[in-house]
Amino acid sequence: MRIGLLGGSFDPVHCAHLALASAAREALGLDQVQLIPAGQPWQRLPLGASPSQRLEMVTLAIQGHPGLTANPIETDRSGPTYTLETLNALPQGPDYFWILGADQLSNFCTWRHWSEIAARVQLVVAQRPGSPLTVPQELAQWLAANQRELIELPFHPLDVSANEIRNRITRGESTSDLIPGVVAQYISEHGLYRQRTA
Numbered sequence: 001m002r003i004g005l006l007g008g009s010f011d012p013v014h015c016a017h018l019a020l021a022s023a024a025r026e027a028l029g030l031d032q033v034q035l036i037p038a039g040q041p042w043q044r045l046p047l048g049a050s051p052s053q054r055l056e057m058v059t060l061a062i063q064g065h066p067g068l069t070a071n072p073i074e075t076d077r078s079g080p081t082y083t084l085e086t087l088n089a090l091p092q093g094p095d096y097f098w099i100l101g102a103d104q105l106s107n108f109c110t111w112r113h114w115s116e117i118a119a120r121v122q123l124v125v126a127q128r129p130g131s132p133l134t135v136p137q138e139l140a141q142w143l144a145a146n147q148r149e150l151i152e153l154p155f156h157p158l159d160v161s162a163n164e165i166r167n168r169i170t171r172g173e174s175t176s177d178l179i180p181g182v183v184a185q186y187i188s189e190h191g192l193y194r195q196r197t198a
């Protein structure tokens with residue numbers, strides 16, 4: 001089994017997340033890609049939606065996307081969300097591919113025990129407008145020393161961010177081009193992002 005993992009705050013999930021997960025699945029021949037909403041993304045708090053709301057939005061968003069699943073492993077856990085803890089809790093056996101955008105790659109060496117994460121998964125990075133795709137020096141050295149490579153995913157750049165979506169909702173503007181209709185409806189029904197949280 002080859003399983004892709006796309007972790008995120010998903011506050012809210014948007015079309016670039018879905019495109020990224022599907023692109024990785026196709027390009028790398030993955031059996032499935034699991035979207036994993038972080039329970040308490042410690043570098044991100046406060047968030048506009050609760051862990052269960054972000055999980056529900058992801059569950060709605062992946063409807064009709066074959067091979068994409070929502071994994072509640074991090075929203076079911078309490079305390080700050082550390083990716084290594086998640087990897088430790090996943091079943092052994094499959095080959096895991098951790099998918100991330102260029103912005104998070106730049107940040108990767110601030111993750112808790114990042115080198116253990118890099119040893120456990122194949123890292124897969126996608127370009128993102130506004131974030132030059134640069135490999136942090138420490139990670140580049142680690143990859144070379146451990147004869148490991150970073151996979152660069154062929155991915156058509158999409159200038160979409162959850163921050164832009166939250167801002168638009170706060171301003172009362174449409175987000176229909178950036179998020180699935182079911183997610184827009186959920187946000188409206190739950191009154192999310194009408195006021196700025198950070």
Ligand SMILES: Nc1ncnc2c1ncn2[C@@H]1O[C@H](COP(=O)(O)OP(=O)(O)OP(=O)(O)O)[C@@H](O)[C@H]1O
Nearest residue numbers: 007008009010016100101104128158160161162163
């Ligand atoms: N437009 C995009 N292109 C490529 N990767 C993306 C894009 N949007 C999000 N990602 C990646 O998806 C993962 C989860 O992202 P996250 O849930 O934090 O969304 P975000 O849009 O970056 O949020 P925010 O705007 O609040 O910072 C991260 O690895 C991020 O780099």
Ligand SMILES: O=C(O)c1ccc[n+]([C@@H]2O[C@H](COP(=O)([O-])O)[C@@H](O)[C@H]2O)c1
Nearest residue numbers: 007008009038044081082083084111112
């Ligand atoms: O493990 C860590 O210390 C760590 C630090 C920062 C980010 N992450 C993970 O990176 C993913 C993307 O995070 P974010 O902030 O872009 O939503 C998400 O799965 C986070 O849990 C993980």
